Amino acid sequence: MNNKLIVGIIGAGRIGKVHAASISNHMPQVQIKAISDVNFKAAEDVAKNYGIPFVYQDYKKILEDSEIQAVLICSSTDTHSPISIEAAQAGKHIFCEKPIDHNLNKIKMVLEAVEKAEIKYQVGFNRRFDHNFKAVRNAVKEEKIGDVHIVKITSRDPQEPPIEYVKVSGGIFLDMTIHDFDMARYLTGSEVTEVFAVGNCLVNPEIAEAGDVDTAIVTLKFENGAMAVIDNSRRAEYGYDQRAEVFGSKGSVAVSNDTLSSAVISTQEGIVSEKPLYFFLERYMSSFVDEMSQFVESILNDTQTAVNADDGLKAVLIGLAAKKSLSVGRPVKISEIG
Amino acid sequence: MNNKLIVGIIGAGRIGKVHAASISNHMPQVQIKAISDVNFKAAEDVAKNYGIPFVYQDYKKILEDSEIQAVLICSSTDTHSPISIEAAQAGKHIFCEKPIDHNLNKIKMVLEAVEKAEIKYQVGFNRRFDHNFKAVRNAVKEEKIGDVHIVKITSRDPQEPPIEYVKVSGGIFLDMTIHDFDMARYLTGSEVTEVFAVGNCLVNPEIAEAGDVDTAIVTLKFENGAMAVIDNSRRAEYGYDQRAEVFGSKGSVAVSNDTLSSAVISTQEGIVSEKPLYFFLERYMSSFVDEMSQFVESILNDTQTAVNADDGLKAVLIGLAAKKSLSVGRPVKISEIG
């Protein structure tokens, strides 16, 4: 037991459970020593399921445990940056769910704390670890499609979140598109310089009342001359639509949706295949396992994390630029933000 | 013979030949009486192939023939608007290749002449007649996907045109994207209000020297709240890439490329299927036949043409807005143009 990486989980909600399960089922080299949640009962339930010995209401107990080497920050978004800073100061390696914060200054304070503490920091952009998107990235990296000219990302949720969530989400660009902004950077390997966003409320008028849009198209320009376009909807009736295409000087690479089976039923009604996997937990389950594995490996082998705090910052910068672009009705340079 | 529609073809180049063949092979109710070309020899060759009795160097001879009821204007772009006006004044029904003109005032003069002459006028946006795009339009019209939220059009040529052509083409938006602008209007059934274009020269530096871009992403806003994005490249190494997707409140409809066969070859190298049909004449051949058929039917049955002079005007307006947007680096309203 004494050779294992010892971790604590802060936050026992949906995503905290996912990480607890991933580690328990797939990472014999890791021990989850403690879990905390402001809702103690929730933490207790997860602890029971996965044999986690210590349960707390206060995450500080986890930070105070000197045996714990790394923490997973899975609590609500507004706590990400303060807990990140405290955890860094306590010398813990940190896996933090996205986004680090909606506020640039707070993110920068996290970056400083991480740098000072010389700890590993990984942001939860799990889609980089997805089998499909990795295949696209690999095709780009191996120069199978040459220089990147155009990136297209389709990212549509099966259903809008509750309005109460929409109100505190930071808006579609910081809540939903932020994954796509990170994806665009990941697929191209280049930095975004300018953003233009159009958006509308076409799915649910309550979203407009909450000051947000539910349908959007965002155009990005990159340092290397490439361009990207992301299209988002909060509600695709056929399920969770997650596709990407990169087009370059030698050709293109594209990925389509995953389904439960490859069954095709042919009748008088038509040729019918299965809808995309509906829910992000089904669709991205193995990517959650893989991102956690790599976080663990980066600690055990003292290598760089696959998605660092700066990646967390960059995605928020693009999100803020998109937000501004939508509000002012013109393209916004990243250099105008922060 | 005397019940047939009698037509003349002005211009015996590539597209003139296509229409001559379509009529000869598929429209027994039409007689091509005459063909003209500034290159007399070219006209003579087409005439011989399709048994066209009269051949002229000067198109005016066709306009003067009172037996000829309709003309197909297949000459160079700069002649489209003046010949359209003359032909309208001569009382001929007109099929005119796209674009009517690059100049808004000239197009408006065509519209006036057409209205005054009370003749049929059809613009050569052949893609509206393509089996795939018609299937998308039908799904939208039959409300299978509900209200339109997002339109995506991918339109990539297999190879850039000769630089000499690029120089006189009016730029990528008026030469190439103009088809996509018309397609966006056709698929949504709504009018464009605002255009934002980004573009770059990534394929061939000579295109930049000629003052044009070869890679572009154009975002459109529509009156009905929908948004569209078009991505263009002058060179897709795998062939002519012509796809579209419309996403709406009930779901989406998408079409992919046509290939010569459905053959899939599976070996150690991978699972390989055929590239898209390479050339626009192969890809769109049956749409050329269908557009001509419908033009003929609209004359014989005295119905409206499927693509009228106003459609020709609208596509150019969007093209000019895109051109301006690229040059000024901000979204441009259609109302700013002309």
Place this chain on the structure above:
Amino acid sequence: MNNKLIVGIIGAGRIGKVHAASISNHMPQVQIKAISDVNFKAAEDVAKNYGIPFVYQDYKKILEDSEIQAVLICSSTDTHSPISIEAAQAGKHIFCEKPIDHNLNKIKMVLEAVEKAEIKYQVGFNRRFDHNFKAVRNAVKEEKIGDVHIVKITSRDPQEPPIEYVKVSGGIFLDMTIHDFDMARYLTGSEVTEVFAVGNCLVNPEIAEAGDVDTAIVTLKFENGAMAVIDNSRRAEYGYDQRAEVFGSKGSVAVSNDTLSSAVISTQEGIVSEKPLYFFLERYMSSFVDEMSQFVESILNDTQTAVNADDGLKAVLIGLAAKKSLSVGRPVKISEIG
């Protein structure tokens, strides 16, 4: 006109019309001088449509016209062999619809007559000219999949024919599967040595009453060691199902069905694409044009026809072996037949 190939069409039914249209629309080097049908009115209608100058009730009038160089035998199956012999004796080149006959001796007499007259003879196995099946054959010929090990052919009609037709059809193997037997020979380039057939009447009990089956699986062994399996149904509710796969030492090549468009509609109901083209005339139209073109070319260039009388014989031999196999319940060697 005097350099054209002059042909006559015997039989003005469905397939006679197809060939008349193909020639009129696509083969300027051919003139159809005459058409005959026992139903004079039918012949007259086709003649009017395609401008065929001479119309007869008696096909012998066509054979007697010394200007006519080639005849297309599109009359009922029982007349194929006697007219073939007469036409050969009259020195006409012959395109004969499949099958030549159900009776081996009659087919052999045709072969003798053809050989003696030294004329071109082509059998109407149009599927060899289909874009998909040609792509499979090409992959095999170009050794992309290595030595052939397994061939799979799926051939299912959208609907059973009228029972009156079933009764005179010669049975499913000589009427329907005969195309697949020819296809198996064409794709492998090898000769069948043994046949095993299982069949059942599962679609329509009247077919059983007529002494036939409507669902069948036929296994073939080839000289070169390869094996094939054909599955047939007289009724596929989703349309005309025409697929093939060849598997070999280096991999496989497979073709799927053609559809009217590539449209895919995604909604709550599922992901729906188009059914196969329903009717053989839609599905195989371009193959009918191509087979006729090649027949014409083989006469004009004095080359071998693509599908000769021996090919017609071989397919019938396999069909008779399948029929016997089904009736005796064991594999039947081709050498047992005829």
Place this chain on the structure above:
Amino acid sequence: MNNKLIVGIIGAGRIGKVHAASISNHMPQVQIKAISDVNFKAAEDVAKNYGIPFVYQDYKKILEDSEIQAVLICSSTDTHSPISIEAAQAGKHIFCEKPIDHNLNKIKMVLEAVEKAEIKYQVGFNRRFDHNFKAVRNAVKEEKIGDVHIVKITSRDPQEPPIEYVKVSGGIFLDMTIHDFDMARYLTGSEVTEVFAVGNCLVNPEIAEAGDVDTAIVTLKFENGAMAVIDNSRRAEYGYDQRAEVFGSKGSVAVSNDTLSSAVISTQEGIVSEKPLYFFLERYMSSFVDEMSQFVESILNDTQTAVNADDGLKAVLIGLAAKKSLSVGRPVKISEIG
């Protein structure tokens, strides 16, 4: 701990490891108490990996442990039936890898022992639990395709096994096709009455020397009038090819291969997608988890196992009939066997 199902694993080879992993990672309600292997070191390694407390060379030690309620028989094929009988006599529930035996009498003795002991017995036909094949079965059961007429199963290995293995495998039909025989019964829900097999050695001549074939087509007739065809190859250069199609009175359902990602790369060389997952452990991993889960559930809930000893017998009967058919060159009725 005392509410858990306590199991022992007999055999620590490839498949024993798979089951140990499945249980450890996914079944908290199961405890693996002991593992045995004639190769003690192999058992020890698995035990260490998954925290299994007891390790034996002799499987009898597992049978003697009265706390152990169920055993997984993952040892070599020749030991399946004797250990099954001993385990049944010891009152253990049994999960036994396929096939139970190659000898009918020995299988029947297992059936008797199982019946007498009133224990749960499940045979390792894991493919029934595969997401794709389950989707086919569900479509059939839910009558989406109506009455079953034709079943087609393609089952091709990526590479032939070592010749030493081929020699003791019982032949292709009992070793490889046996999965497909079970699949045919599973998909149709009907019993096989007659078998016809053709086969050849086309992949590796050493297989012929070992008295076996490496390429085969097997036709099955069912009680309900349906027919099936299975095609097998020991070597598909593009990977593990596992597909099925069921065609019925209302239409068809078909499944294709699984791949690592949906990436499609389009270049001048063609449109290339990924090869099927190469190895059966990758391809069927989740089916191994699911079969074990269901075995566990059937014990805990005292329900019938999903694949019982009779299913194990039936598949062997079909395999023996196929073997005989190939050797005598005619169809063989199941009633002729055993």
